[in-house]
Amino acid sequence: MTTVHRNSISKRSSAQEVDHKRHSKEPSIASTMSRLQLLNRKFNNSPSFDIELGEEDEEEGKDGNKNEKDADGKEINGNSTLRDSLLAIDTISKQKDIDIMSDNIATSLNLLVPLNQYMQDFESNLHKLANEMEVLQSRLSGLDDEIRKSSKMDMLLTPVLNDLLISPKCIRILLNSEINEIWAQSLTEILEKKEILQNSDSQRLNQNDVEYFLKLIDQLEWKCIERIRKFMIQNIKYLRMNNSSSIKVQQKMLKVKEINLFFQKKAPTIAKEIETAYIYTIRWYYYSNFIKYISSLEVLQIAESNTTMTSNSTKNLPVSLQLDNTNAINEYLINLPRRYEQLFDEKNKYAILAKIAETTSSLSTTTSNNNNNNNKFFFEQIFQFLNCTIIDNINIEFTFMNDFFHYENNEEINNIFKSIWSPVLKLGNNFTSYLLKKCSNDYFGILYTIHKIQNMQKDVQRLCLPELLESYFDSQLILLWPQLQRNMDILSTRVSSTLKSTALIKQVISSKNGNTLLVPLQLTQSFGTVIASLLQILDINVQGPLEGSVERISNIYEQGLVQLSEGLSDEKKKLFLYVNVQQVATVLDVSGGEGGKSLAEHYSKLAEAYSP
Secondary structure (H helix, E strand, O other), rough: OOOEEEEEHHHHHHHHHHHHHHHHOOOOHHHHHHHHHHHHHHHOOOOOEEEEHHHHHHHHHHHHHHOOOOOOOOOOOOHHHHHHHHHOOHHHHHHHHHHHHHHHHHHHHHHHHHHHHHHHHHHHHHHHHHHHHHHHHHHHHHHHHHHHHHHHHHHHHHHHHHOOOOOHHHHHHHHHHOOOOHHHHHHHHHHHHHHHHHHHOOOOOOOOHEEEEEEHHHHHHHHHHHHHHHHHHHHHHHHHOOOOOHHHHHHHHOOOOOHHHHHHHHHHHHHHHHHHHHHHHHHHHHHHHHHHHHHHHHOEEEEEOOOOEEEOOOOOOOOHOOOOOOOOOOOOOOOOHHHHHHOOOOHHOOOOOOHHHHHHHHHHHHHHHHOOOOOOEOOHHHHHHHHHHHHHHHHHHOOOOOOOOOOHHHHHHHHHHHHHHHHHHHHHHHHHHHHHOOOOOOHHHHHHHHHHHHHHHHHHHHHHOOHHHHHHHHHHHHHHOOOOOOOHHHHHHHHHHHHHHHHHHHHHHHHOOOOHHHOOOHHHHHHHHHHHHHHHHHHOOOOOOOOHHHHHHHHHHHHHHHHHHHOHHHHHHHHHHHHHHHHHHHHHHHOOOOOHHHHHHHHHHHHHHHOO
């Protein structure tokens, strides 16, 4: 007989559970809880099911559970006790809990629907994005390949384009812009392109295109030649304008000196004509300006000219040649130290401008009527004004012509400079002759001028200027040295005649007491100053016959002094000679420089010999 119970477990399942519990070593309560958990799982899976119990099962359950115990340690009586425990479960409350849980799950599922939809949309968009990325990746790969190909092409074409390409800006500059440094750079660029084309590889370029391109460049070059010709003519014309400056023109032309090489190469005949025009123009420019400059120098007041004569001399000797025994102060000798200092003055070696000279001369003319003219210049200063100006201008012109016209033959440039500067140098020689006529007796001025000329000759050699200047200064020395020697002869004669003069002999013999003999002669003081100043010039290595002249004048003085003392007694003679010789030795030792040491020593020995 089989009994059917609602919500019961099948007989087979119960038997298995009972059999499992029979062999289990766990307590009976734990086995019961395991069975309840199994029932709950089955119940959750299928809310309605039947538990069938057969008689065999019941008996088997009874036999199988005879030895099981409850939680208090008491044995449970087989399957009857299990059925009672199962029937005691509140299935209704469990069902409610399950319903509530089901509702919560349904609510949660409803809440997850939008998220599910969003995730589905996101997944769909992600697929689209992945597809687009694949497309972009393929396009980037294609672009990368094209870039590599373009890079290879650029590497092949860039040198060719750089060699052949002429920018429109460069062409516009050559055709329309002012000729300056940028214009010269553009011309150089064109010439470089042409040279590259002429030496290009015929395999890389189409020869017909190259010839056509070269023809266009030739046409552009002839346009540049025309512009250069106009530029040169314009600057040459500017030199013929009043108040023009050759320095400005030369600076402007030197900034674009490269164009003349191109001009000489492309159009040598026209370039030679332009060069000739410049030579004749600059020759006229310097000649006309130096005429103005020399005219302004001629009206300058010159100190110690021949017009200054002594008022008490029967021979009307100039002040510079007064070596007598008068008590008059010799202004010429007083100015010698200041003039000697000017020889080594760095500021004084530069020439004054013509405008300054003209201003000075105008002031001199204005004040000469009032006999209040203090603007006087020495002979050597005026000479230096002119000749330093000549050297400076020749140096500037020589540098310009070498840099711009690019002369390679020294003989050629010497001939050109001879053509340009011969008229000016002739003016210089004439002006030196003019100065000598006005200052022929200014022997120290002539001597200082000789010293300046020798220094100028050194500057000419140092600057490697044309030989024309050396010849010019040699001609100046030819004018100056003879006049200096004539003055030295006059000085010698003047010293000799003064020492032999009756007035001086009477003055010495009439000195009855020895006190008047203790004062050196005025002639001795003047002689010592002249000899010391001459020896200073010898000390700075002035080349020439000056040393012989100094020795000759010294011997004349020494012999004349001894002859002058012949009328005195031995005691007064020694005193007279000692005082004068010692005075000369002192002056030479103090003011004679290194060159006067030997002569000062000579006079010192004489003083020891004449010492009373």
